[in-house]
Amino acid sequence: MLRKIRAILAIIFFVSVTLLFLDFTGGWHTWMGWMAKIQFLPALLALNVGVVALLVVLTLLFGRIYCSVICPLGVMQDIVSWVGSRRKKGKNRFSYSPAKSGIRYGVLALFLVAIAAGAGSLVALIAPYSAYGRIAQNLLAPFYGWGNNLLAYLAERAESYTFYETEVWMRSLPTFIIAIVTCILLFVLTWRNGRTYCNTVCPVGTVLGLLSKYALLRPVIDPKKCTSCSLCARKCKASCIDYKNHEIDHSRCVACMDCLDACKHGAISYTRRRERAAVLSSKTEEQNPSRRHFLTGVALLLGTAAAKAQEKNVDGGLAVILDKKIPKRTTPLVPPGAGSLCNMNRRCTGCQLCVSVCPNGVLRPSSRLETLMQPEFSYERGYCRPECTKCSEVCPAGAIRKVSAEEKSAIQIGHAVWVKENCVVLTDGVQCGNCARHCPAGAISMIPSIPDDDFSPLIPMVDTERCIGCGACENLCPARPFSAIYVEGHEAHRII
Amino acid sequence: MEKTDKHRIDRREFLKRLGAGVTAVSATTVAGCSFRDAGTGGSAQGEVPTDKMTYRIDPKTGEQISLLGYGCMRWPMMPSPDGTGEVIDQEAVNGLVDYALAHGVNYFDTAPPYCRGLSEKATGTALKRHPRNSYYLATKMSNHRLAGQGLSPEELFDASVKMYRRSFEELQADYFDYYLLHIVGIGSGMPFLMERFFDNGLLDFLLKEREAGRIRHLGFSYHGDVKVFDYLLSRHDEFKWDFVQIQLNYMDYRHASGMNFNAEYLYAELEKRDIPAIVMEPLLGGRLTTLTNYLNGRLKQRCPEDSIASWAFRFAGSFPKVLTVLSGMTYMEHLQDNIRTFSPLDPCTEEELAVLEDTAQTMLKYPSVPCTACQYCMPCPYGLNIPAIFAHYNKCINEGNIPVSSQDENYRKARRTFLVGYDRSVPKLRQADHCIGCDQCVHHCPQSINIPAQMQRINFFVEQLKQETL
Numbered sequence: 021m022l023r024k025i026r027a028i029l030a031i032i033f034f035v036s037v038t039l040l041f042l043d044f045t046g047g048w049h050t051w052m053g054w055m056a057k058i059q060f061l062p063a064l065l066a067l068n069v070g071v072v073a074l075l076v077v078l079t080l081l082f083g084r085i086y087c088s089v090i091c092p093l094g095v096m097q098d099i100v101s102w103v104g105s106r107r108k109k110g111k112n113r114f115s116y117s118p119a120k121s122g123i124r125y126g127v128l129a130l131f132l133v134a135i136a137a138g139a140g141s142l143v144a145l146i147a148p149y150s151a152y153g154r155i156a157q158n159l160l161a162p163f164y165g166w167g168n169n170l171l172a173y174l175a176e177r178a179e180s181y182t183f184y185e186t187e188v189w190m191r192s193l194p195t196f197i198i199a200i201v202t203c204i205l206l207f208v209l210t211w212r213n214g215r216t217y218c219n220t221v222c223p224v225g226t227v228l229g230l231l232s233k234y235a236l237l238r239p240v241i242d243p244k245k246c247t248s249c250s251l252c253a254r255k256c257k258a259s260c261i262d263y264k265n266h267e268i269d270h271s272r273c274v275a276c277m278d279c280l281d282a283c284k285h286g287a288i289s290y291t292r293r294r295e296r297a298a299v300l301s302s303k304t305e306e307q308n309p310s311r312r313h314f315l316t317g318v319a320l321l322l323g324t325a326a327a328k329a330q331e332k333n334v335d336g337g338l339a340v341i342l343d344k345k346i347p348k349r350t351t352p353l354v355p356p357g358a359g360s361l362c363n364m365n366r367r368c369t370g371c372q373l374c375v376s377v378c379p380n381g382v383l384r385p386s387s388r389l390e391t392l393m394q395p396e397f398s399y400e401r402g403y404c405r406p407e408c409t410k411c412s413e414v415c416p417a418g419a420i421r422k423v424s425a426e427e428k429s430a431i432q433i434g435h436a437v438w439v440k441e442n443c444v445v446l447t448d449g450v451q452c453g454n455c456a457r458h459c460p461a462g463a464i465s466m467i468p469s470i471p472d473d474d475f476s477p478l479i480p481m482v483d484t485e486r487c488i489g490c491g492a493c494e495n496l497c498p499a500r501p502f503s504a505i506y507v508e509g510h511e512a513h514r515i516i
Numbered sequence: 517m518e519k520t521d522k523h524r525i526d527r528r529e530f531l532k533r534l535g536a537g538v539t540a541v542s543a544t545t546v547a548g549c550s551f552r553d554a555g556t557g558g559s560a561q562g563e564v565p566t567d568k569m570t571y572r573i574d575p576k577t578g579e580q581i582s583l584l585g586y587g588c589m590r591w592p593m594m595p596s597p598d599g600t601g602e603v604i605d606q607e608a609v610n611g612l613v614d615y616a617l618a619h620g621v622n623y624f625d626t627a628p629p630y631c632r633g634l635s636e637k638a639t640g641t642a643l644k645r646h647p648r649n650s651y652y653l654a655t656k657m658s659n660h661r662l663a664g665q666g667l668s669p670e671e672l673f674d675a676s677v678k679m680y681r682r683s684f685e686e687l688q689a690d691y692f693d694y695y696l697l698h699i700v701g702i703g704s705g706m707p708f709l710m711e712r713f714f715d716n717g718l719l720d721f722l723l724k725e726r727e728a729g730r731i732r733h734l735g736f737s738y739h740g741d742v743k744v745f746d747y748l749l750s751r752h753d754e755f756k757w758d759f760v761q762i763q764l765n766y767m768d769y770r771h772a773s774g775m776n777f778n779a780e781y782l783y784a785e786l787e788k789r790d791i792p793a794i795v796m797e798p799l800l801g802g803r804l805t806t807l808t809n810y811l812n813g814r815l816k817q818r819c820p821e822d823s824i825a826s827w828a829f830r831f832a833g834s835f836p837k838v839l840t841v842l843s844g845m846t847y848m849e850h851l852q853d854n855i856r857t858f859s860p861l862d863p864c865t866e867e868e869l870a871v872l873e874d875t876a877q878t879m880l881k882y883p884s885v886p887c888t889a890c891q892y893c894m895p896c897p898y899g900l901n902i903p904a905i906f907a908h909y910n911k912c913i914n915e916g917n918i919p920v921s922s923q924d925e926n927y928r929k930a931r932r933t934f935l936v937g938y939d940r941s942v943p944k945l946r947q948a949d950h951c952i953g954c955d956q957c958v959h960h961c962p963q964s965i966n967i968p969a970q971m972q973r974i975n976f977f978v979e980q981l982k983q984e985t986l
Contacts, residue, residue: 334661498952
């Protein structure tokens, strides 16, 4: 019974959190956005005292329920493990193994140091919720998008406006590869040995494990009833039941309740603790699960059709549009609400939730080593539209604080820089002013290119004090592949 | 105004009345749109007659010209085999041409730039399969894209004559029945006309070609500045225009848009001089094939079985001096429908003309862009799909999806329909916000639409919808 309740809750949480990463319309966030906010590490980084206290109390009461129900990466592993147990050999494939405390606390220490040092990319690499977010965003979202596009295609033919097409694109190759590697590693570990990651690597698991040792309710083996048949141990995906000694390592137990159903003699019950079992196991092992680092500069290859513009003497046809290329920005751009690069770097767990919800194709995971997988802006596909504040609404970690559209219109995240040699006014000899026309801050005005000659071609002049760095000018600039105006980031955002 | 105001009833009330109207109409056939096909049984539309086409007599030669002329500007296109663009679907063109000839259509009008420069060849290929004396061929001197590029008069003359000779090759013809100075009146008006035809002696050349018989009728197609029209007619005694092509439909008759001049005047001037008129844009590029629900209903109420387009054709055909009414028919269904309308033509009654005038006045109240999708403005050097943007905007007007304020009853639905439909109709990179206002298109537009200004207007509206600031 308890197992079923756990499973049902887990599925509800898992599906909901997954949908947060898949739903690009933002509708799901309105109702279920809180599910991201109750994730442990983001809540901790956001200094969300209420949520952290709640999770601590939850763990002290029920054990690591969090790992079995709330954590999407945990539930994902349970699903893989469950599938694994459907095969012939997989049914009772687990066995007790002592805790690898050395690795556990080693990773935790490393993790804490990384947080303190502001090494956001390392934090993002290890944190469980972020790992799941990466997998959902990179490996599931494309299928969701394609499915949606199929429906949109059909809807279009049925004159329905229920579905609209969304662009499916790879935001960052390094992040994509990390997501695949994480997924494969976890899959293999889980398929063979259940929750190895949760009980050996995951720093959140280790912290909650410390608490769950003192949990009020926990599975307990009644030595009087136990026949030492080992069935519970072979069903325990956390490998934490030492049936010979009738002991359960509660720091690793994720309170999945599988053992309760497994025991044929009713020897295991989920009940108040009687006495604390001393769990000591010290087997230090030199380890370093550091995964590959990816070098920066792996830009997406943008196909550039080199078709010649057709002759002008005929009617009709469409000019070829070259894809925009990413300009080299000295300082990266992060969303309004992030406050500063420093805050972003310290708080962001790289979960990709903001990247998933950005409707303008602006946010993508960084490929720079020091901020790997953390979000940054670029404006080849769209710009940070004035009415949109989605990324600030969804961030569970406090890396992007909630801002209103009005506040956002006054937050300067960067400033526009004009690139003379690209400007069509000078290269094509046409009048333009599209940057000035679309600037929501009114920061761009057109001035004569030749001093004192009011009839000379007009070129843009950027008032860097008024520019908020939204990228409308860069995105809508007719110069291709590099815009004649681009946005350079600011380390600390300012209110203007 | 008073006259139209009484029609401003709310939708529900209107539909109620419409329902009652339709029943009444089906009982008593309204004069004008007599049920030509009644009695053929089967489908309501009936067969397409092969021998009832209305013909008009060309005063110069006495030849019979079908009142429905085939405009070859909108041939069906298909992706090119190498996947790089589009080519004309020649098989479909052959089918359309064969069908048109078999049903009495004998006038075909093309021009060098049409269909991205592919129209003449496709038209020639299709017509070559028929005897040369079974149809009349019209093409044009389209040197408006050559002029204004800094060519000397001699160079422009040479390039123009090259274009003229090339038309013979493309159409596989050794004479043209009708030849037009294409789109005079656009650009700067008189100076542009002088540059194109007078300063370089091109008109003299064409007059000689007429004498030599390679051009059987010489005329011009006119848009824009009326000074050009008046000037060319003032020298009619000299040039002896055999015909003039004008834009005539129930909108342009008294409510021409932009710089264009009311067709009522143009037609009267031609009638005065006994010059036959050839009608282009009778449907305003399809804008008159579907109107708002209210206007559609009012026409359907009178002639439930006739298409909305047929009204526009009957309007144009009602003028006795009109030699032929050109329609750029892409689809077989359009061709069939139009043949029905003209086989034979039922001229509009006085009452019907009044209804159409009222329709035009009502349409003026909508902020539609008078684009006919002629593609003359394309390709836009900055990649915009200008006609598609206008088409989407006009469609939303007709369907009532242009909200005026966020308090509108259907605001949410209309907003979604407009924005989702916009992304569907026009790829993001080809939308109005990418218009830089370079003004290169403006001189090409026969409707003298200030395209950049309209783009900015539409984009402003899109921004209002997106930012919800309506």
